[in-house]
Amino acid sequence: MGKPMVLFLCTGNSARSQMAEAFLRQHAGNKYDAHSAGLNPQGVHPLTIQVMKETGIDISGHQSKSLNQYLGKTSPKWVIFGCEKAEESCPHVWPFSLQSESWNLEDPVDFTGDELEQLMKFRFVRDQIEARILDWITENRIDSETEN
Structure with a gap:
């Protein structure tokens, strides 16, 4: 059996879900098949690429993906909503998803401020996401080990 799929969903697939996908691949790509998508793909934000590169992860080749690329074509074990709007718009997208x-x-994309303030907001959200990913990996370690 293959690695269990984890799908991160957000509104634009331009920042949060892209970061989450990249961090899960970085920290546990050997155990999980990480993907991300958005309700209304907006393209990967340049500051997302920049702040991820600061951690040594290059996502410059990533593209925003639509939720439609996955609907009816995949069966993720986990669907993780990065925002309320995504969750409210598709609360029962995958009724057979285990969790x-x-x-x-x-959303750092929505933050208004000067260039430095925007960069700081992206870094803050990036660090929050990495911490959540690391906690999530720890919490779900037994589940991933029983899949293999």
Whole structure:
């Protein structure tokens, strides 16, 4: 049996879900098949690419993906909603998904401020996401080991 699939969903698939996908691949890609998508793909935000590169993860080749790429074509074990809007718009997208979670992370794309303030917001959200990913991996370690 293959690795269990984890799908991170957000509104634009431009920041939060892209970061979560990249961190899960970085920290546990040998155990999980990480993907991300958005309700209304907006393209990967340049600051997302920049702040991830600061951690040594290059996502410059990533593209925003639509939720439609996955609907009816995949069976994720986990669906993790990065925002309330995504969760409210598709609460029962995968009725056969074993688990879903809501992380309700602040969207750094919506933050207004000067360039330095925006960069700081992206870094703050990035660090929150990495901590959530590391906690999630620890909490779900037994589940992933029983899959193999």
